[in-house]
Amino acid sequence: MSNIDSKIKKKAASSSASAPAIPQKVYNFCNKKRMILAIVICVAVALLAGILIRGVNLAIEFKGGTMLTYSYDGELNTNDVSSTVQSVVNSPVSIRTGESLDGSGHQITISFTSDEGLNADRQFELTNVLNEKFPDNNMVLFDSNDVSPASGREFLLKCLLAVVLAAILIIIYIAIRFRNIGGWLAGLCSIFALLHDLMAALAASIICGFEFNANIVAVILTILGYSINNTIVIYDRIRENKSLYPNSTLNELINMGCSQSLTRSIRTSITTIGTMIIVSIVVLISGYTSLLSFSIPLIFGLISGTYSSLFVAPVTWSWMVGRKEAKASKK
Numbered sequence: 001m002s003n004i005d006s007k008i009k010k011k012a013a014s015s016s017a018s019a020p021a022i023p024q025k026v027y028n029f030c031n032k033k034r035m036i037l038a039i040v041i042c043v044a045v046a047l048l049a050g051i052l053i054r055g056v057n058l059a060i061e062f063k064g065g066t067m068l069t070y071s072y073d074g075e076l077n078t079n080d081v082s083s084t085v086q087s088v089v090n091s092p093v094s095i096r097t098g099e100s101l102d103g104s105g106h107q108i109t110i111s112f113t114s115d116e117g118l119n120a121d122r123q124f125e126l127t128n129v130l131n132e133k134f135p136d137n138n139m140v141l142f143d144s145n146d147v148s149p150a151s152g153r154e155f156l157l158k159c160l161l162a163v164v165l166a167a168i169l170i171i172i173y174i175a176i177r178f179r180n181i182g183g184w185l186a187g188l189c190s191i192f193a194l195l196h197d198l199m200a201a202l203a204a205s206i207i208c209g210f211e212f213n214a215n216i217v218a219v220i221l222t223i224l225g226y227s228i229n230n231t232i233v234i235y236d237r238i239r240e241n242k243s244l245y246p247n248s249t250l251n252e253l254i255n256m257g258c259s260q261s262l263t264r265s266i267r268t269s270i271t272t273i274g275t276m277i278i279v280s281i282v283v284l285i286s287g288y289t290s291l292l293s294f295s296i297p298l299i300f301g302l303i304s305g306t307y308s309s310l311f312v313a314p315v316t317w318s319w320m321v322g323r324k325e326a327k328a329s330k331k
Helices: 003-013 033-054 078-089 120-133 149-177 183-207 214-244 250-286 289-330
Strands: 065-072 093-099 106-112 140-147
Touching: 033 183, 033 289, 065 120, 078 093, 078 106, 078 120, 093 289, 120 140, 140 149, 149 183, 149 214, 183 214, 183 289, 214 250, 214 289, 250 289
Parallel strands: none
Antiparallel strands: 065 106, 065 140, 093 106
16 A cells, blocks of 8 residues: 555544545545646647647638538539639638538538628629539539628637636636635636646647637537536545545645546546547548537547546646745745
């Protein structure tokens, strides 16, 4: 049995008889600060490298432009379609194929940056050019949408504002709920862990070449909820242990709480991540590849969320409290 196991069990023996059983093995999570810092740096470097090498590909709904959806028969070469449309609109073109919702045929979505949109005459012209270039595919305009650049920027700013406000509310909530164990620092560390999770999801999205679109916003919001829920569960266990074992130090409480939550966190994550992997496989087989921009980043975000809830948030909290106490002792 390790020294930390013996120490905690001795303190537990002198505590209330109603205290829950101490886990058979208490892992020293707080002794992994360098490893955790190295992983956080690797995630940040991966995100930065992805941005510098591949760039951030904002979707039309964020930067403004035009989206045209055509139904068609047979098979289409997307590269030929892209070059044909680009010659008409004089702008880089993004192509996405899929099936219609009722399963009646194929659809292709053409999107490109456009400051003034594409009026009815230009749409008619483009449709004629496509039918001349691909006469056997019977291309019919199914839907068209124009998004102004101002509206796109406003939408992006609103999404960022929503995330910032959510972070502030999370800090306030944790500070109030866990005030007896140092709530403000715990709240700040939970936000640091969330940033780590979002960096992991965004790095996966950029490296895979996905557009930053509404799917990514949905991923961000999902990870915010999932990760903070895991972190609060662990904080709750630490607070409970504080009342049961008042003589234990914060590091001992963190190690005990994380060890008690380890099995539950791993089982929950395996179930959730496994489901998303199955969804990704089904999407690949069925051809609805546009959903991959949701499932793949979410998988990486969920993996990161499980890790950060057990390591990044509580261990960073331990480190910050240690620095605060060290400064206080010097004074």
